[in-house]
Amino acid sequence: MDKIIIFDTTMRDGELMPGVKFNLQQKISIAKLLEEIGVDVIEVGYPGNSFSDFEQVLEISKIIDNSTICGLAGAKEEEINSLIEALKPAKRSRIHTYNNLNLKGKNKVRLEQELESIRNSVSLARKNCEEVEWSAFDAPRSEADFLCKAIETAIKSGATTINIPDSLGLTSSKEFSQLLQMIFNRVSNIDKAVISVHCHNDLGQAVENSLVSLNCGARQIECAINGLGARKGNADLKSVVQEIANLENYQIDINTSLISEASDLVTQIVNNYHRLN
Numbered sequence: 567m568d569k570i571i572i573f574d575t576t577m578r579d580g581e582l583m584p585g586v587k588f589n590l591q592q593k594i595s596i597a598k599l600l601e602e603i604g605v606d607v608i609e610v611g612y613p614g615n616s617f618s619d620f621e622q623v624l625e626i627s628k629i630i631d632n633s634t635i636c637g638l639a640g641a642k643e644e645e646i647n648s649l650i651e652a653l654k655p656a657k658r659s660r661i662h663t664y665n666n667l668n669l670k671g672k673n674k675v676r677l678e679q680e681l682e683s684i685r686n687s688v689s690l691a692r693k694n695c696e697e698v699e700w701s702a703f704d705a706p707r708s709e710a711d712f713l714c715k716a717i718e719t720a721i722k723s724g725a726t727t728i729n730i731p732d733s734l735g736l737t738s739s740k741e742f743s744q745l746l747q748m749i750f751n752r753v754s755n756i757d758k759a760v761i762s763v764h765c766h767n768d769l770g771q772a773v774e775n776s777l778v779s780l781n782c783g784a785r786q787i788e789c790a791i792n793g794l795g796a797r798k799g800n801a802d803l804k805s806v807v808q809e810i811a812n813l814e815n816y817q818i819d820i821n822t823s824l825i826s827e828a829s830d831l832v833t834q835i836v837n838n839y840h841r842l843n
């Protein structure tokens with residue numbers, strides 16, 4: 567049975583949904599529940615974006631023992647260094663960084679610059695952290711040869727997880743599985759990293775796209791409590807976990823009975839935020 571890694575982004579991508587904002591105390595409560603639920607990786611914030619996210623990653627890194635604490639950083643030295651600092655107290659930590667690969671029509675020099683940016687940021691991250699996740703932002707709209715080259719470069723530079731996001735949420739499940747199959751067929755060192763997916767729900771397909779990815783070989787799914795996330799959200803944690811629990815070939819280590827509590831907590835926080843703002 568293959569273990570499926572559950573990565574929660576309620577507190578990072580979730581905050582990109584209009585009207586969703588968590589303070590430190592609220593993130594601490596959510597993180598503790600996610601740890602109890604058994605979520606493998608908790609993405610807490612984007613320290614390069616704001617000091618409050620830095621503080622949240624730092625404080626949550628001090629108190630969570632059983633889940634990996636993750637933060638997002640753009641492919642810039644300052645952002646990665648600030649994330650390294652915030653993750654220092656964590657027992658298990660992961661740096662998540664990304665590049666925008668939708669560079670259709672750009673010349674060779676520009677493409678080479680982006681590959682160089684991947685080499686620099688991923689190797690800096692890997693020097694400081696055993697787990698490095700690299701995301702191919704806007705993968706479905708990127709040029710296939712360049713996408714494959716970029717993934718290969720990220721793995722060579724030390725990425726341990728490669729995340730394929732449907733960043734705009736416009737990809738059907740058939741198109742998404744074709745994209746993943748293409749990546750598995752063409753990237754020569756693909757077996758050296760865990761492949762992850764991060765699906766948006768613009769067409770109501772985030773859970774379905776996440777599940778079809780398992781057949782293609784993905785072993786990590788990114789999701790959020792109540793499906794929070796940019797625009798129409800990400801794949802809903804509860805639906806993803808329940809669906810995988812019903813499949814025979816995959817194993818997840820999740821305490822499903824606590825998910826409703828997490829869902830109620832997040833609903834309450836978001837409702838209060840709306841009342842007060």
Ligand SMILES: CC(C)[C@@](O)(CC(=O)O)C(=O)O
Nearest residue numbers: 579664701703704731733764
């Ligand atoms: C970082 C990446 C996985 C992203 O979340 C990008 C982002 O949130 O800016 C996406 O949906 O493509």
